[in-house]
Amino acid sequence: xARILVCDPHPEVRALLGxxxxxxGHEPLYLADRPGEALPDDVDVILLEPAxxxxxxxxxxxxxxxEHLPIVCASIYPETANSRxxxxxxxxxxxxxxxxxxxxxxxxxxRLSLPV
Numbered sequence: 001x002a003r004i005l006v007c008d009p010h011p012e013v014r015a016l017l018g019x020x021x022x023x024x025g026h027e028p029l030y031l032a033d034r035p036g037e038a039l040p041d042d043v044d045v046i047l048l049e050p051a052x053x054x055x056x057x058x059x060x061x062x063x064x065x066x067e068h069l070p071i072v073c074a075s076i077y078p079e080t081a082n083s084r085x086x087x088x089x090x091x092x093x094x095x096x097x098x099x100x101x102x103x104x105x106x107x108x109x110x111r112l113s114l115p116v
Contacts (some may be wrong), residue, residue, distance in 0.1 A: 002026045002109045005040060005062070007048035007055030008074070017047055017074070020101055026109065031058055045108045046071045050083040059086055070108035074101065 004021045006028050008014040018028035029040050031054065039058055046062060048055040050073045063069055063086065073083050073091045083091065089111065090104035 002044040002112065003029055003040075003042055004045045004047055004105065004109075005029045005031070005043040005058070007031050007046065007052065007058055009049060009052040009055070013049075017101075020098060021047070021105065024102060024105055026105070031055065041065065043069065044112055045069070045105065047105065048073060049075050050080070050086070051075050051077050056082060056086075068111075070111045072101075072104045072108050 004026050006014055006017045006021060008017060014030060018030070021028040029043060039061060043062055046059050046069060048059050048071065050056050050059070059071055063071070071086050071088045073086070073088045074094060074096070075083070075091070076094045078093060079091050089108040092100055092104060
């Protein structure tokens with residue numbers, strides 16, 4: 001079971017993404033609602049909306065702590081230079097079939113067991 005940090009600014013989307021994470025047998029974590037609170041350090045994968053500055057910032061900080069942390073982007077916007085710099089495992093443009101999200105998360109979790 002992986003711990004997946006779900007970062008989306010919209011509560012209903014965050015809940016849906018968290019449900020998919022749970023259904024795959026993983027534990028969803030969420031950014032704290034108040035800015036300035038500590039980021040969880042025991043994250044295995046990040047699932048984020050890179051158009052959200054707070055989510056993008058959290059991903060950048062966590063990537064500095066854990067260089068090979070797998071990231072999956074799910075956005076209403078096409079890839080940007082900022083999101084490409086994250087080196088995501090997958091970049092999904094909303095709306096997308098849930099099967100695509102499930103495959104992307106599975107691929108990201110599988111990367112955890114690969115040698116670095």
